[in-house]
Amino acid sequence: MLHGREHAAGPARVPERAAVRAPARVLPLAKARRVATPWLFMLPALLIYLGFLVYPVVSSLALSLLRWDGLSADRAFVGLGNYQEILFNDPVARIALRNNIVWMVATVLIPTALGLLLAVALNQKLPGRNFFRSAIYAPGVLPLVAVGLIWSWLYNPTFGLVNQVLEWVGLGRFASGWLGSPETALGAVIVTGIWQRTGFPMLLYLAGLQAIPNEQYEAARIDGAGRWETFRAITLPWLRPMHVIVVALGVIEAVKVFDLIYSMTNGGPAWSTQTLATWMYFNMFQYFNIGYGSALAWVIAVISIAFAIPYIRSMVRR
Amino acid sequence: MSVTTIGAGRTARRRRLNGWDALVFAALCGFVLLWLAPFVSVVFTSLRSRADLAMNGVYSLPQGIVLENFVRAWDVGGFGTYFGNSLLVTLTKVPLGIAVAALAAYPLAKLRFRFDTPVFIFFLIGLAIPIHVALVPLFTTMRQIGWLNSLPSLYPPYIAFGLPFQILVLRGFFDQIPDEVVSAARVDGASEFEIFWRIVLPLSLPVLATLFIIDALHTWNELLIALVMLSSERLRTVPLGLLNFQGQYSSDFTLFNAGILIAILPILLLYITMQRYVVSGLTAGALKE
Numbered sequence: 280m281l282h283g284r285e286h287a288a289g290p291a292r293v294p295e296r297a298a299v300r301a302p303a304r305v306l307p308l309a310k311a312r313r314v315a316t317p318w319l320f321m322l323p324a325l326l327i328y329l330g331f332l333v334y335p336v337v338s339s340l341a342l343s344l345l346r347w348d349g350l351s352a353d354r355a356f357v358g359l360g361n362y363q364e365i366l367f368n369d370p371v372a373r374i375a376l377r378n379n380i381v382w383m384v385a386t387v388l389i390p391t392a393l394g395l396l397l398a399v400a401l402n403q404k405l406p407g408r409n410f411f412r413s414a415i416y417a418p419g420v421l422p423l424v425a426v427g428l429i430w431s432w433l434y435n436p437t438f439g440l441v442n443q444v445l446e447w448v449g450l451g452r453f454a455s456g457w458l459g460s461p462e463t464a465l466g467a468v469i470v471t472g473i474w475q476r477t478g479f480p481m482l483l484y485l486a487g488l489q490a491i492p493n494e495q496y497e498a499a500r501i502d503g504a505g506r507w508e509t510f511r512a513i514t515l516p517w518l519r520p521m522h523v524i525v526v527a528l529g530v531i532e533a534v535k536v537f538d539l540i541y542s543m544t545n546g547g548p549a550w551s552t553q554t555l556a557t558w559m560y561f562n563m564f565q566y567f568n569i570g571y572g573s574a575l576a577w578v579i580a581v582i583s584i585a586f587a588i589p590y591i592r593s594m595v596r597r
Numbered sequence: 598m599s600v601t602t603i604g605a606g607r608t609a610r611r612r613r614l615n616g617w618d619a620l621v622f623a624a625l626c627g628f629v630l631l632w633l634a635p636f637v638s639v640v641f642t643s644l645r646s647r648a649d650l651a652m653n654g655v656y657s658l659p660q661g662i663v664l665e666n667f668v669r670a671w672d673v674g675g676f677g678t679y680f681g682n683s684l685l686v687t688l689t690k691v692p693l694g695i696a697v698a699a700l701a702a703y704p705l706a707k708l709r710f711r712f713d714t715p716v717f718i719f720f721l722i723g724l725a726i727p728i729h730v731a732l733v734p735l736f737t738t739m740r741q742i743g744w745l746n747s748l749p750s751l752y753p754p755y756i757a758f759g760l761p762f763q764i765l766v767l768r769g770f771f772d773q774i775p776d777e778v779v780s781a782a783r784v785d786g787a788s789e790f791e792i793f794w795r796i797v798l799p800l801s802l803p804v805l806a807t808l809f810i811i812d813a814l815h816t817w818n819e820l821l822i823a824l825v826m827l828s829s830e831r832l833r834t835v836p837l838g839l840l841n842f843q844g845q846y847s848s849d850f851t852l853f854n855a856g857i858l859i860a861i862l863p864i865l866l867l868y869i870t871m872q873r874y875v876v877s878g879l880t881a882g883a884l885k886e
Contacts, residue, residue, distance in 0.1 A: 314710070316704070316708065316789050317704030317705075317708045317710040317713070318704075318710075320700045320701060320703055320704045320708075320789070320790075320793070321700070321701040321704060321705075321716065323697045323700060323701075324697050324698060324700065324701035324720070324760055324764070325701070327697060327753055327756050327757050327760065328720065328723065328757055328760055330738075330753065330757070331731070331735065331738075331753040331754050331756070331757035331758075332723050332726070332731065332757040332758060332760075333723075334734065334738075335730070335731035335732075335733075335734035335735050335738070336726055336730050336731055336734075338734040339730045339731060339732075339733055339734050340730075342733060342734070349733070349737075397625075397628075400621050400624070400625060401625070403618065403621065405618060405621065405622050405625070406622065410629075411625050411629050412876070413868070413869070413872045413876070414629045414632060414633055415628075415629065415632055416876065417633075417636075417865065417868065418632075418635075420814060420864055420865070420868045420875065421818070421861050421864060421865070422817065422818040422820070422835060422836045422839065422860070422861075422864075423818060423820065423836075424818075424820055424836040424839045424840055425836075425839055425857060425860050425861045428839060428843055428847075428853075428857050429635050429636075429638075429639055429857055429861075430635065431843070431847070432638065432639065432642070432850075432853070432854060432857070433635055433638060435850070438642070438650070438654060438655050438850060440634060440635070440638045440655070440656070443654070443655070443656055474632070474635070479879070479883075482876055482879060482880050483880060483883060483884070485880075486880045486884060506617075524883060524884065528883060531727075534727075535727050535729060537729075537820070537821055538820045538821070538836070541820070541840075542839075542840060542843065556729060559729060560732075560821075563732060563733055564825065569733055572733065573730070573733055576727075576729040576730040576732065576733075577730055579727055579729050579730070580726060580727055580729065580730045583725060583726070583727045584725040584726065587724060587725035588725060591721060591724050591725060594765065594884075595721070595765070
């Protein structure tokens with residue numbers, strides 16, 4: 280459809296170019312066409328973006344100021360009441376906030392450090408390094424639900440690999456039903472998250488390491504710098520732009536965490552693994568606290584936006 | 598696999614005897630063995646009979662290879678339906694979304710017009726917004742237009758939330774196509790759409806492929822929107838189907854693991870055969886290069 284319209288615009292180009300030399304003879308039609316062209320190109324994107332991103336986002340901000348079950352006519356404006364409830368009164372939201380912070384620290388720090396270590400190791404010419412790289416990243420391509428189910432099996436009290444390994448190394452007395460107990464469930468899901476996420480920082484750091492000029496290392500070698508000194512004085516500083524990206528993307532992922540929790544523990548046992556996103560989902564679609572759920576969603580959004588801005592700025596600057 | 602890598606390691610070590618490299622190599626071997634253990638656990642369980650599992654547990658070689666688990670998991674799990682739905686959505690939505698993004702990115706990169714920068718920033722804002730905040734209004738909209746509980750309900754949110762990133766990447770790429778190429782075509786009387794279609798897009802095939810890979814993975818693996826929009830069994834995508842499978846069969850251990858393996862095998866095989874593209878695509882995407 281668009282093609283036909285644009286095609287018809289073809290012949291009109293000739294007078295338009297003549298118009299550059301003689302501004303007095305600008306054809307109004309040609310001018311209208313030139314003004315309209317960019318907007319016609321952007322029309323489908325603008326419509327979808329406005330209808331299914333901008334409108335829902337703005338509308339949910341309004342919803343977050345209401346107390347409403349989503350169906351009945353009984354909706355009350357409560358202002359920032361929902362936010363107050365989340366931050367000060369709701370014990371589950373408090374658990375969720377705390378869990379999100381723990382999750383964030385663990386699944387950003389550990390995969391980042393581990394990914395950096397692996398990238399430096401795999402940046403050398405080692406036999407089988409392509410195999411190592413793809414094996415380490417493999418969990419990253421799977422649906423998170425599948426990752427969750429694989430690890431539910433590993434945590435199986437009777438047959439799971441985790442307890443089996445503990446028994447093999449003589450720590451059998453620590454075997455437990457990892458996902459079934461409030462003390463260990465969050466940690467167990469976090470380990471799963473680390474397994475799933477470590478490959479990505481590794482890939483990014485490997486790309487970053489490619490950009491370090493070899494002369495830097497040669498100069499260091501001539502100066503007699505050791506491995507650790509070279510790493511600290513050259514590798515780390517050169518990777519600084521990459522740290523920003525790795526950490527920002529990690530935090531944005533972490534604040535949204537939903538799939539792994541939903542598929543492994545469903546927020547339990549005893550709310551011990553609730554996160555902002557699962558608690559939001561429960562409120563929206565199981566308890567029908569639409570306003571409260573929307574406020575929880577906006578707490579997620581605010582944290583995510585705060586960390587996305589430096590990342591976006593670094594992307595645009597390139 | 599481990600045999601060949603160890604063999605390769607030995608020859609390399611003979612070539613340049615370096616204690617440090619050998620140490621790093623050994624550490625990596627250990628690490629990767631640990632890293633792949635979850636897959637081994639799933640494979641070993643799914644190949645056993647129930648009696649074999651009860652007798653010998655998971656971590657010994659299976660008594661015999663039993664494929665019956667896979668046949669049963671495929672039948673009772675309904676994986677054919679899930680694969681069909683996910684494949685349909687991925688193969689149609691991903692090209693559609695990228696086409697919409699490319700159309701929008703072209704004037705932002707190659708045409709001067711009023712408000713071009715504000716429009717670009719307007720699209721970029723979406724990059725920071727998690728889809729969580731849109732769930733309820735999207736649900737309501739879909740109910741109003743009667744698309745709720747149908748596969749088409751996935752398309753608008755997926756496309757809308759994919760646009761910011763794709764427009765950013767495509768605009769960056771289109772920007773690097775020399776302006777002379779475009780203006781030469783304009784002098785020859787080509788319309789803007791012809792320039793876009795015949796010149797700019799063919800020059801952008803690498804970046805389009807990159808975006809395709811990233812978006813296909815995201816679409817295939819997406820849970821939250823699908824969970825909210827779809828309720829019928831026959832509409833389930835792979836992640837939804839897996840959740841349902843877990844709900845029904847997680848205590849039938851051999852069957853359960855066969856189901857997991859069925860669900861992840863296609864994507865793992867695709868990843869192994871195309872890993873170079875997947876890896877470079879994902880890296881380039883995050884870094885926008």
